Amino acid sequence: MTTVIFPVGHYTGVLPVAIGAPNHVVRVGMKQHRLTDVEFGAWMLTHGPAEATAEPWTRRRMTAEATRLAIDLPPDLLDDLEARGLVFSIDPADPDVAGVARGYRLEALMIGLGDTAEQPGHHRIGVPEAGVVAVLDPDSYELWQWAATTPSLWAYCELRSTVTSSDDPRSAADRVFQDLRTLVAHGCGYLDVVR
Structure with missing residues (x-):
């Protein structure tokens, strides 16, 4: 079984810097979530690569890609995004x-x-x-x-x-x-x- 990860929500843009961080806004249902730059980077990574690949987009692959791109990905960040409803994981064979x-x-x-x-x-x-x-x-x-x-x-x-x-x-x-x-x-x- 392979658990893959998906982003949830519609990115609606960046609030002005004067409003203060976090300022990236992602709408999920009727709720708007404000994300820091680090959270937004992780959320964007959950979308996966645009180029065709046979390998499933798992947390492990995502973490490797973050390392390759020198993106900060704290260990508990994906769990936090999932708890907030911004990410979900699924094994299609489940x-x-x-x-x-x-x-x-x-x-x-x-x-x-x-x-x-x-x-x-x-x-x-x-x-x-x-x-x-x-x-x-x-x-x-x-x-x-x-x-x-x-x-x-x-x-x-x-x-x-x-x-x-x-x-x-x-x-x-x-x-x-x-x-x-x-x-x-x-x-x-x-x-x-x-x-």
Whole structure:
């Protein structure tokens, strides 16, 4: 079993320095959290690498990346962020994946910019005039496009299983969490709590 880590919340910006630290603001549900620079750096690291990788984004990998980038990551910081609801950990093979997935939902960011001529069936996501942020495979694009229409990630897994008769919701969850990593790492969406 491999426990992976995900950020929760929508970054809404930096408050003026005159207001005082902590001044990075992340909204989770209806609550705004103010983060210090160190907390914000750790929260950003939980998004994972934008480049494709087969390795799951675990705390261990994240800690190694923080060391490589010379980012301060105090030992208890991730536990603190998780206790505050800004991070969650999940093992997609855990029997209670449905319980965890019922507590979160994906909110899409960016705009669909159409298929690519070089990779038919793959979809560009970004901002018109500013450029493409990511090119998504069909499954990731489907998640980006439809997850926000469902009340939770688990409801999306149930929807996905009805569309693809080869999957049940439990087996669909593993792929959904892989696709989530792509979307979150590229900023195509963010995870929020179910309200």
